Amino acid sequence: MANNHWRKSQSQDPFVNSAHQESFRSRSHFKLKEIDKKYNIIKKNINCIDLGSFPGGWSLYANKVIGNTGKVFSIDIKEMVSIPGVTFIQGDFSDNQVCQKLASQVNNLPINLVMSDIAPNITGNSLVDQSRSIYLAEQALKFSTFFLEYGGVFLVKLFQGDGFENYINGINEFFGKIKIIKPKASRKESREVFLLAKSFNFVRSDK
């Protein structure tokens, strides 16, 4: 029953239909494009890390805008079909070994943007799902503070609910400018929003 409802809403969703027609890998593509058109976060020549990249909508978009003088590194637990020019690592981004593997690929290139579209597997228990999503966003923040260069940008998907305000307060410590964005391509009924944090002002001494 719930599945039928989901299928029906997918087939009536203009962003899903458009993603199929235009051969983008995901509906998420439109969310990033919309954020980028307004806030200009992806630029030619930058280097960026895409967390939770499967099936590849964000990586494809970023790779196209950045061009071949910058670089996109992508991570997902799921195997992603390769994109020419994009370095993909399969694994959990919060795992130390995966981070080390990534660091050796990054090879001291300055990372200007870390973006995370990560979502936990939904259990249906809203308390559990919310606390998992905040936990993953915290891990993504920790990851970004390790990889970002001074002045860098962090974009992270969040769900409004318990822990949301605390998360935003915590992020103020590391970034100069913060904005909460609800793209048109994000379903109205979803508590999903994106937090855009600019002007990273913290550099780890052990880097």
Ligand SMILES: C[S@@+](CC[C@H](N)C(=O)[O-])C[C@H]1O[C@@H](n2cnc3c(N)ncnc32)[C@H](O)[C@@H]1O
């Ligand atoms: C909404 S999808 C991303 C869609 C993608 N941005 C796109 O445009 O195609 C979220 C992804 O996060 C991944 N994910 C969840 N937890 C993860 C983790 N700990 N490490 C790496 N990837 C993770 C999932 O496997 C899933 O593919």
